[in-house]
Amino acid sequence: MNVGEGARSVRDMRSSAAWACEVARQHLEQPLPRRWSHTQGVARQARSIASTLGDAADFVEAAAWLHDVGYAPDLVLTDFHPLDGARYLRDVHHADEHLCRLVAHHSCALIEARERGLDEALVREFGSEPPAFIEALIYCDMTTSPDGDIMSVERRIDEITARYGSGHLVTRAITSAAPTLVGAVRQIEKELHTVS
Numbered sequence: 001m002n003v004g005e006g007a008r009s010v011r012d013m014r015s016s017a018a019w020a021c022e023v024a025r026q027h028l029e030q031p032l033p034r035r036w037s038h039t040q041g042v043a044r045q046a047r048s049i050a051s052t053l054g055d056a057a058d059f060v061e062a063a064a065w066l067h068d069v070g071y072a073p074d075l076v077l078t079d080f081h082p083l084d085g086a087r088y089l090r091d092v093h094h095a096d097e098h099l100c101r102l103v104a105h106h107s108c109a110l111i112e113a114r115e116r117g118l119d120e121a122l123v124r125e126f127g128s129e130p131p132a133f134i135e136a137l138i139y140c141d142m143t144t145s146p147d148g149d150i151m152s153v154e155r156r157i158d159e160i161t162a163r164y165g166s167g168h169l170v171t172r173a174i175t176s177a178a179p180t181l182v183g184a185v186r187q188i189e190k191e192l193h194t195v196s
């Protein structure tokens with residue numbers, strides 16, 4: 001995506017966090033309370049880095065609210081939540097294209113998509129390049145525990161690996177994505193340090 005496209009998307013999505021919160025709540029709060037706690041924690045992390053995001057703060061918070069909506073039982077189609085969530089936002093809500101791409105690619109989703117044989121669909125529908133603000137969303141997701149508490153990215157990766165177990169495709173994907181995930185978190189930490 002070029003910078004102009006990103007800026008236009010951000011303008012379009014101003015004041016969208018409240019809408020995104022309600023969409024996520026509707027799909028996650030009752031059926032998946034632990035996932036809802038995690039989502040609330042990810043959104044809190046988005047607000048905590050608002051000073052680094054300028055005009056994009058509301059947009060990134062919206063993405064934080066919606067990044068895991070594809071886990072909702074009523075939205076599962078492929079069983080790959082980044083793709084199911086992004087398709088739902090695109091097809092049902094006609095959501096901003098950049099927001100859909102962020103959800104589709106969140107936390108190195110393309111690596112896991114390859115493991116699942118869904119990479120061609122992901123790239124065809126939501127592009128091959130990680131969209132702008134992907135590092136910010138990685139920071140929010142990968143420093144939040146499954147219960148919504150703050151956690152280091154290293155512990156988060158260990159937690160995911162332990163939860164799925166060795167040999168699982170999610171473990172293979174997160175292991176391969178780890179350097180990118182840690183690098184993104186370090187980048188945002190540096191930006192936070194610079195603005196404080």
Ligand SMILES: [Fe+2]
Pocket residue numbers: 038042067068141
């Ligand atoms: Fe998440």
